[in-house]
Amino acid sequence: MSKVRVLAGTRKGAFVLTSDGARDDWEISGPHFAGWEIYHMKGSPADPDRLWASQSSGWSGQVIQRSDDGGQTWAPVGNKFAYNGTPGTHQWYDGTPHPWEFARVWHLEPALDDPDTVYAGVEDAGLFRSADGGQTWAELNSLREHDSGPSWQPGAGGMCLHTLLLDPSAPGRMFAAISAAGAFRSDDAGTTWRPINRGLQSEGIPDPDAEVGHCVHRLAMHPDRPGVLFMQKHWDVMRSDDAGESWREISGNLPTDFGFPIDVHAHEPDTIYVVPITSDAEHFPPEGKLRVYRSRTGGDDWEPLTRGLPQQHCYVNVLRDAMAVDSLDECGVYFGTTGGQVYASADAGDTWAPIVRDLPAVLSVEVQTLP
Amino acid sequence: MIRVVLPAHLRILARAEAEVQLEVTGPVTQRSVLDALEARYPMLEGTIRGHDGGPRRAFIRFFACEQDLSHEPPDDPLPSPVAAGTEPYLIVGAMAGG
Numbered sequence: 001m002s003k004v005r006v007l008a009g010t011r012k013g014a015f016v017l018t019s020d021g022a023r024d025d026w027e028i029s030g031p032h033f034a035g036w037e038i039y040h041m042k043g044s045p046a047d048p049d050r051l052w053a054s055q056s057s058g059w060s061g062q063v064i065q066r067s068d069d070g071g072q073t074w075a076p077v078g079n080k081f082a083y084n085g086t087p088g089t090h091q092w093y094d095g096t097p098h099p100w101e102f103a104r105v106w107h108l109e110p111a112l113d114d115p116d117t118v119y120a121g122v123e124d125a126g127l128f129r130s131a132d133g134g135q136t137w138a139e140l141n142s143l144r145e146h147d148s149g150p151s152w153q154p155g156a157g158g159m160c161l162h163t164l165l166l167d168p169s170a171p172g173r174m175f176a177a178i179s180a181a182g183a184f185r186s187d188d189a190g191t192t193w194r195p196i197n198r199g200l201q202s203e204g205i206p207d208p209d210a211e212v213g214h215c216v217h218r219l220a221m222h223p224d225r226p227g228v229l230f231m232q233k234h235w236d237v238m239r240s241d242d243a244g245e246s247w248r249e250i251s252g253n254l255p256t257d258f259g260f261p262i263d264v265h266a267h268e269p270d271t272i273y274v275v276p277i278t279s280d281a282e283h284f285p286p287e288g289k290l291r292v293y294r295s296r297t298g299g300d301d302w303e304p305l306t307r308g309l310p311q312q313h314c315y316v317n318v319l320r321d322a323m324a325v326d327s328l329d330e331c332g333v334y335f336g337t338t339g340g341q342v343y344a345s346a347d348a349g350d351t352w353a354p355i356v357r358d359l360p361a362v363l364s365v366e367v368q369t370l371p
Numbered sequence: 372m373i374r375v376v377l378p379a380h381l382r383i384l385a386r387a388e389a390e391v392q393l394e395v396t397g398p399v400t401q402r403s404v405l406d407a408l409e410a411r412y413p414m415l416e417g418t419i420r421g422h423d424g425g426p427r428r429a430f431i432r433f434f435a436c437e438q439d440l441s442h443e444p445p446d447d448p449l450p451s452p453v454a455a456g457t458e459p460y461l462i463v464g465a466m467a468g469g
Contacts, residue, residue, distance in 0.1 A: 033383075034383070035379075035380055035383075036380065057380060058430055058467070059378070059380060059418075059428065059430045059431060059464040059465070060380060060381060060384075060418035060419070060428060060431070060464075061417055061418055061428060062417065063384060063414070063417075063418065076384065076414040079416070079417050079418075080416070080417060080422045082422070
């Protein structure tokens with residue numbers, strides 16, 4: 001019988017949640033790396049027992065952990081993230097030049113076909129790659145060195161590269177998103193990059209055709225249809241049908257189009273999920289009701305999913321990397337909150353139940369579907 | 372032997388006891404002690420100071436013999452009781468940063 005393994009990174013450690021395919025009864029392991037921030041954990045598609053975790057703290061900086069046995073044991077690997085050459089400056093919040101400084105790894109994206117290769121999206125925004133199981137890291141520096149780089153500014157959470165999508169149909173094509181620079185695409189395995197933000201409209205940017213400067217919160221793609229991208233922007237939910245060449249808004253009837261995560265149903269490329277959040281100033285659900293919104297039409301037309309979710313006095317947030325789907329026949333959907341709950345739906349979002357209620361603030365959720 | 376006391380979060384990372392004992396060849400300085408510590412526990416590289424012997428991380432402090440040595444030059448000799456192994460060299464997580 002199939003199993004699922006949920007990897008939850010939190011403000012104070014990592015948790016591994018496992019269940020059989022029924023997804024009713026959960027075994028909870030953790031905290032791993034207690035006391036450290038775990039920005040992201042993810043398993044290799046090429047070897048599901050190989051897991052990666054980004055571990056960091058204000059005291060001691062960045063550590064990368066690797067497990068080769070599905071999260072039962074872990075060992076630290078290389079943690080030297082050195083920008084290539086002299087990294088130069090980007091804009092600081094006040095518009096002055098600010099040196100590029102490594103802060104932490106936000107996102108780890110394992111290669112699709114090689115368990116020893118993994119990408120790391122970091123703050124200050126840059127992309128690194130390891131091809132030796134995490135022992136050493138090399139920057140794919142042309143992204144940071146894009147002509148627009150000196151004009152990039154941090155979002156409120158820092159200037160982070162938080163999303164990396166690998167196109168399974170076109171080796172070498174990848175999509176990255178940076179707050180608050182925007183979305184970028186490479187067609188040559190990260191050797192060159194170009195912004196793909198045409199059609200984004202962002203308050204605070206006077207130029208409606210601005211190439212960069214957009215606060216993209218998250219990108220999502222269905223692996224069977226990688227030319228279609230979905231985006232949760234600071235405000236606005238967006239869609240591209242041409243691999244990012246152009247975007248159109250699909251916020252439709254959402255109660256608010258501010259939010260962080262966005263994800264796609266495992267078997268229905270036009271079924272997508274977001275969690276509307278009141279505003280950039282009020283990082284909690286509208287009316288204190290935690291609602292996932294689902295569109296079965298690829299956007300514009302959305303329905304609230306509320307069964308099993310708190311519908312009063314709920315003031316948590318759901319962060320950008322804290323939603324994921326499994327690939328069982330009935331698609332499971334998962335998300336974690338800043339209040340420490342990890343919710344699961346075994347029926348594509350129709351009903352929800354918490355797997356755990358009282359973890360530290362959840363920073364990321366990933367799911368593995370196992371044989 | 373030089374005695375080094377690690378903060379709890381690094382003790383767990385290194386899978387080490389609270390106090391580790393290190394053989395240091397040559398002058399006993401903060402740099403030589405940290406070099407020996409990182410040679411024994413490579414996973415601590417970058418967590419106390421920058422890689423390749425870089426500067427102390429902002430929220431890590433170094434104490435010994437009731438003195439704060441955090442701002443002392445890394446190549447200055449450590450107090451003789453540390454070099455003699457009668458007093459430990461303390462690596463401390465500052466009361467901030469966590």
